[in-house]
Amino acid sequence: MAFASQFDPQPFHTDPEAAKQSFFQGLAASGWHTMSITMRLIVESVPFAGGIVGAGGELSWRRPTRPDDVLYVRSKVVEIIPSRSKPDRGIVMVQSLTLNQRDEVLQDSTAKLVLFRKQVG
Amino acid sequence: MAFASQFDPQPFHTDPEAAKQSFFQGLAASGWHTMSITMRLIVESVPFAGGIVGAGGELSWRRPTRPDDVLYVRSKVVEIIPSRSKPDRGIVMVQSLTLNQRDEVLQDSTAKLVLFRKQVG
Numbered sequence: 001m002a003f004a005s006q007f008d009p010q011p012f013h014t015d016p017e018a019a020k021q022s023f024f025q026g027l028a029a030s031g032w033h034t035m036s037i038t039m040r041l042i043v044e045s046v047p048f049a050g051g052i053v054g055a056g057g058e059l060s061w062r063r064p065t066r067p068d069d070v071l072y073v074r075s076k077v078v079e080i081i082p083s084r085s086k087p088d089r090g091i092v093m094v095q096s097l098t099l100n101q102r103d104e105v106l107q108d109s110t111a112k113l114v115l116f117r118k119q120v121g
Numbered sequence: 122m123a124f125a126s127q128f129d130p131q132p133f134h135t136d137p138e139a140a141k142q143s144f145f146q147g148l149a150a151s152g153w154h155t156m157s158i159t160m161r162l163i164v165e166s167v168p169f170a171g172g173i174v175g176a177g178g179e180l181s182w183r184r185p186t187r188p189d190d191v192l193y194v195r196s197k198v199v200e201i202i203p204s205r206s207k208p209d210r211g212i213v214m215v216q217s218l219t220l221n222q223r224d225e226v227l228q229d230s231t232a233k234l235v236l237f238r239k240q241v242g
Contacts, residue, residue, distance in 0.1 A: 007157035009164060010172045023174050023235070031175050032160050036128035036153050043130060051131045053144050054152050060177030060233075112181075114144070 003033040028064035034071070034107050035059060038098045041073040042111075046094065050116045055091065059109035069100045078110070089116050124154040149185035155192070155228050156180060159219045162194040163232075167215065171237045176212065180230035190221045199231070210237050 004013030008030035011018035019027040043052055065071070079093040092115045098107040125134030129151035132139035140148040164173055186192070200214040213236045219228040 007161045008173075009161070012172065012174075023171065030160070032153065032157050036157065039151070039153050040128045040130070050144065051133065052129075053133075054182060056179070056181030058177070058179035061175060 001027075003036070004030045008032060024064050027067055029066070029069075031059075031061045031107070034061065034065045034098060035109065037071055038073055038096055038107060038109060041071070041098075042075060042094075042096055045073065046075050048092075048113070048115055049118075052111075053114045055112045055114055057109060057111035059107060061107050062105050065100070065106050069106075071098055071100060071106070073098050087117075089114060091115075122148075124157070125151045129153060145185050148188055150187070150190075152180075152182045152228070155182065155186045155219060156230065158192055159194055159217055159228060159230060162192070162219075163196060163215075163217055166194065167196055169213075169234070169236055170239075173232075174235045176233045176235055178230060178232035180228055182228050183226050186221070186227050190227075192219055192221060192227070194219050208238075210235060212236075 001014050004010070012022035012024045012028055013019075013030050016027045019025075046052060073096050075094055075096040077092060078095050080090055081093075082090040092113045093110055094113055095108070095110045097105050098109070099105055122135050125131070133143035133145045133149055134140075134151045137148045140146075160173075167173060194217050196215055196217040198213060199216050201211055202214075203211040213234045214231055215234055216229070216231045218226050219230070220226055
């Protein structure tokens with residue numbers, strides 16, 4: 001509710017009573033809150049030396065994140081595309097599924113990350 | 122820096138000194154912070170009766186959001202797809218460009234929104 005009050009102030013994210021009559025039939029987290037928590041989990045778990053620098057990506061929300069849900073993320077490198085113009089870097093596509101404590105998929109996201117080649121001395 | 126400390130704790134988002142040596146060559150906002158501010162601006166400006174309910178979307182970051190940047194958003198309905206299975210609703214694709222005070226495009230996002238038909242009495 002704190003996140004949504006600041007960034008996504010709509011009753012189904014901020015008002016438990018009003019949320020009951022909404023599309024979500026109860027309080028639901030802002031999808032951007034789910035994505036932001038996912039990013040935190042990716043930063044803590046995906047071991048890229050230069051950090052996680054995103055050029056963009058896509059995502060879909062399969063079901064709402066609910067109060068008291070505990071989230072985890074499964075990430076997979078799906079493609080590595082060396083840059084043609086800049087030989088020191090490339091694009092790495094990483095798919096991350098965000099799941100709750102019942103192993104239900106809440107969000108499916110694919111990020112396009114900028115990564116640098118290992119320096120070979 | 123507060124947003125990134127919570128959701129995207131990487132030095133180029135949280136440490137002005139370390140950021141100077143990074144890919145961004147100076148402090149940059151987390152892309153998810155830019156997207157979250159964009160969402161706030163969309164909620165305050167896009168007049169859909171049932172609210173802004175996203176099924177998903179895609180985005181790309183064209184350049185970093187910097188300290189003291191002031192953001193605004195230009196949104197455009199690019200497509201309306203009536204649902205074949207649920208006649209009371211449809212998908213509306215809304216493209217939103219996020220720009221700074223120098224009219225530079227920071228982010229290009231397209232959201233897939235669930236909208237309901239107007240009730241005709």
